[in-house]
Amino acid sequence: GAVVSQHPSRVICKSGTSVKIECRSLDFQATTMFWYRQFPKKSLMLMATSNEGSKATYEQGVEKDKFLINHASLTLSTLTVTSAHPEDSSFYICSAAPGQGADTQYFGPGTRLTVL
Amino acid sequence: SQKIEQNSEALNIQEGKTATLTCNYTNYSPAYLQWYRQDPGRGPVFLLLIRENEKEKRKERLKVTFDTTLKQSLFHITASQPADSATYLCALAPDYKLSFGAGTTVTVRA
Numbered sequence: 099g100a101v102v103s104q105h106p107s108r109v110i111c112k113s114g115t116s117v118k119i120e121c122r123s124l125d126f127q128a129t130t131m132f133w134y135r136q137f138p139k140k141s142l143m144l145m146a147t148s149n150e151g152s153k154a155t156y157e158q159g160v161e162k163d164k165f166l167i168n169h170a171s172l173t174l175s176t177l178t179v180t181s182a183h184p185e186d187s188s189f190y191i192c193s194a195a196p197g198q199g200a201d202t203q204y205f206g207p208g209t210r211l212t213v214l
Numbered sequence: 215s216q217k218i219e220q221n222s223e224a225l226n227i228q229e230g231k232t233a234t235l236t237c238n239y240t241n242y243s244p245a246y247l248q249w250y251r252q253d254p255g256r257g258p259v260f261l262l263l264i265r266e267n268e269k270e271k272r273k274e275r276l277k278v279t280f281d282t283t284l285k286q287s288l289f290h291i292t293a294s295q296p297a298d299s300a301t302y303l304c305a306l307a308p309d310y311k312l313s314f315g316a317g318t319t320v321t322v323r324a
Contacts, residue, residue: 104257132311139223141303141314142258191257201246201307205257 101125102194104206111182112214119177119209121192127172128194132203133165136189148175182213216241218306220315228323233291235318237304240285244306247280247287252301252317261302262289294322 101124111117121131130149134142146162148154148169156162164186166178175194179186189210193203221236237247246265250258264271264280264287271278277290291298301317 102257130310139316141218141316142312144311144313147311189255193257201248201263203260203312205250205259208255208257210255 100204102128102192102204102206104190104192104209106209107207108210108212110212110214113183114181116178116180117182117211119179119190119192119211121175121177121194121206123173123194123204126194126196126204128175129172129197130195131169131175132193132195133167133175133177134191134193136191136208142191145177179211182211184213187211187213216308216313218242218304218313218315220302220304220318222318223316224319224321226321226323227294229294229296231294233294233298233320233322235289235302235304235320237287237289237315238285239306242285242306242308243282244308246307247278248305248307248312249276249278249287249289250303250305250314252303254301258303258314291320294320296322296324298322 103122105120133145136142145160146154146156154167169175191208193205195203217240219238248263249261252258262278264278275292279288301319303317304315305312
C-alpha cells in the first residue's frame, strides 16, 4: 500500500515552453501533497505544500507564478513549470500525506526535467 | 538559522561491517526525526521514524538512536550488504513540513 506515482518520469522541453508533472496517490487519499526539488548531490528542497481544494502554500523564494500547483482531488496534484528555462532543469519529487502532518509522507519516484 | 548536517558525504565499507551515519541539527526542537533511503534517480523511501521520547529504534538490520541533548541521531546498518548501497537522508519536521539533510552516500564493497 501507500504508493505514489509521478508522470512523466523524464521530460525534455525547449526553453519557453510549459511542462506539467502529475502526482497521484494510488491507494489512499492524500489530504496534503508536497512538491520538492533536488539538485545533484544536494538535499530535497521543499517548494510548496498543497491541500486538496485550496491554494498551495509556497516556500520563500519559490515563484508561485512560475510553478503552478493544483490539487484538484484527494488523489491528484499537478505541478506546471511555466515558461521553462534551463535553470529550471532539476529533479522534481512529490510526496503525499494522508493527514495534515509531515510525519507520514509517501514519496513519488521523481521527474527529471531537462530544459534545452 | 536552522540547519541539518549529515557528517560525511560518502562512506565506503566492506560487506558485513556496520555503517554508522550521523545527523546533527541546530536550532530545532523536533518531536521526531526520520531516516530515508534514496537510490539514484528515485524518490526517497521511508525507513524509520524515532520520536523525541525514544532513545533507540530498530528495524531488521537498521538501528537509529536519537539524543535530543546532543541534537544528534545515529543511523546504523549492521551486517551491511552491497544492496544497502544508496544515499541515506535524515529529515526533521520542525512544523508540519519536512527538512532534509544533504545525505550520506554509502557504498558497500563485496
